[in-house]
Amino acid sequence: MFRGATKITLDDKGRMVMPTRYREQIAELAQGKLVMTVDRDPCLLIYPLPEWDLIESKLMHLPTLHAQARRLQRLMVGHATDLELDSHGRVLVPPELRTYATLERHGMLIGQGNRFELWDESVWTAQLEQWRKTEQAATELPAQLDGLSL
16 A cells, blocks of 8 residues: 655656565565556656556456547556656656656655656645635535535
């Protein structure tokens, strides 16, 4: 289970160091193998390989005649890139994916249970502020959240 927000820095080659607290789990779950792809938001998704295999299977079983399903397949499967943690716990973020997410030197790695989101730090900060403003304006919770007590 991946959770929490961690500031990361990309080196000059576009490599990021996976936080130490996740490395052992990634080694156990996926022998250090990850898949990185794009999201509909301006961020990247990082899955341990076995988790990605489940997602990819679901995506490829969507009806290809449905425009939104095809778009998701094109985005997520079409940009999926195999990565492997090196001996220093680093992964290379491909230039095309860095461009998609406007990822510069400083980023935020956000744990999302079975995956991570990788955001450019300034984009993440702006997005958080937008979400806060939107939530302050909202008065109702969706029915599924009625019983949620935080």
